Amino acid sequence: MKSSQIRVGIAGLGIAGTEFIANVEKHPNMTVSAAATRDPKRREQFEKDFNANAYETIEAMCASDSIDLIYIATPTELHKEHVFIAAENKKHIIVEKPIATSIEEASSMIEICQKNNVHMLVGHSHSFELPIIEMKKIIDSGQIGDVRMINNLYYNDWIYRPRTPEELDTSLGGGVTFRQGSHQFDIIRFLGGGNVRSVRASTGRWDLKRNTEGSHSVWLEFENGVTATAIYNGYDHFHTTELTFGLGEGGPVKSNQPYGNSRKQIENTLSLRMKSNKKIVVAINQFPPNGIIQLIILFSV
């Protein structure tokens, strides 16, 4: 290990944590040096794969001097606790979005980092992705003039796709505003130029069977005078990509799955779940137009 290497400890080996490891491995100045998870099998596997220590608790990982930075990929409701542990152990921090579910929690997390002189970054952030960086470059070049107005409109079926219980519980950081809004507002701020001076917004809970925020309508005014609207409707069976010539965030839409089957899909899944009442729910959906069979495995709580 070179001395310029940043040694990263992964807190939580769920989807986000596991995906992050792959990216750290690619980075020339970062090394995965530790992990913390309560699952003994995962600890064993991690130590074998990475020749690095795996700890049972985040406290133990942060107390050691094997890491410089902690990546907090634990559930949203644990972010504050884990940021405090890391900061008080003088570890720099990347914490998964959303940072927290209240301004008070988020502010206390920023304060503890400032007090302990450690950096905290909230990620993952789409602002660092190529299409967004390219948009920013074009704006900064001045070749098309100043940004005056931003209108972001996103209709999709987020709320009706198979979701984990946390994703449908606002108090645990669920719903489209915490989960998707954090990306939408981040990108708009990045392109719009900085700090917001005025906000007017509403959120919608339109289906009490999936009782979390499924939509929002937001009006933002930046300190530089730019105004932006951010609309998100996760109850929709019309996808805004239809309005953008089939081009989505990741380029042309390649999926041949007909859009708008989400509600049916989740209804099948839920009915199977109710019937089986087991730890693992398997739903098989066949989409008639193209005959694709999709296997969905849900882990129930």
Place this chain on the structure above:
Amino acid sequence: MKSSQIRVGIAGLGIAGTEFIANVEKHPNMTVSAAATRDPKRREQFEKDFNANAYETIEAMCASDSIDLIYIATPTELHKEHVFIAAENKKHIIVEKPIATSIEEASSMIEICQKNNVHMLVGHSHSFELPIIEMKKIIDSGQIGDVRMINNLYYNDWIYRPRTPEELDTSLGGGVTFRQGSHQFDIIRFLGGGNVRSVRASTGRWDLKRNTEGSHSVWLEFENGVTATAIYNGYDHFHTTELTFGLGEGGPVKSNQPYGNSRKQIENTLSLRMKSNKKIVVAINQFPPNGIIQLIILFSV
């Protein structure tokens, strides 16, 4: 004339007034019975065409008992004065949009009508047009559920099309917010269901050469909880019809004029105007892609 006929007096024989006459003529219960214009030639022509009185002043027309209703198609800055004359003469009123350029003016106009027990309607209103009525019918039928959110986005080149001086002077009711917003907000209110309880908005003056509101970004909350956004950008060379599969307010877009020539067109027009400095300006524009030649005649002030 049947006794059930409403006798209409036209105040102002400009474009709006003249267009309105044709519609009154089609209505089974309305008759054009008088007009008021300062132009003696137009009065003569009107009396010949309609076998009805033409007055030099609105006062004189309203003082007579030849009309039940006055259609006020005079410039916006005269609306208040003419509404007062009509109301105090106990004539019902249709006044062209926008009603006025301030809440105070509009309120005083409503008050004088209530005091004199006459009806006042602001028009023309797109809410009475077939596509909007059809949308309202579908909503009221309940077959697709309740309205939850309305997002209206309109990009076009309103500000760069050839315009009259009044249309580019906010104090005279010009700019997209007074001229086009009155339609946009009217339709949204009609479909959204009634009164607005909260507004947050900004307007943009982005080209000081045509110094009036050319854009707005509006967030509205209705008393029934529906939230709406109304975006209008009249500086654009991208038309939102491109996002709606070529379907505009009037059905499929049929024009073969390439979109986005407005700025060039107005620049040609203005440069000709500066050179000629005459009462009538003629601009000839050729659009290279299809060879169409367009003749524009502007009456300067």
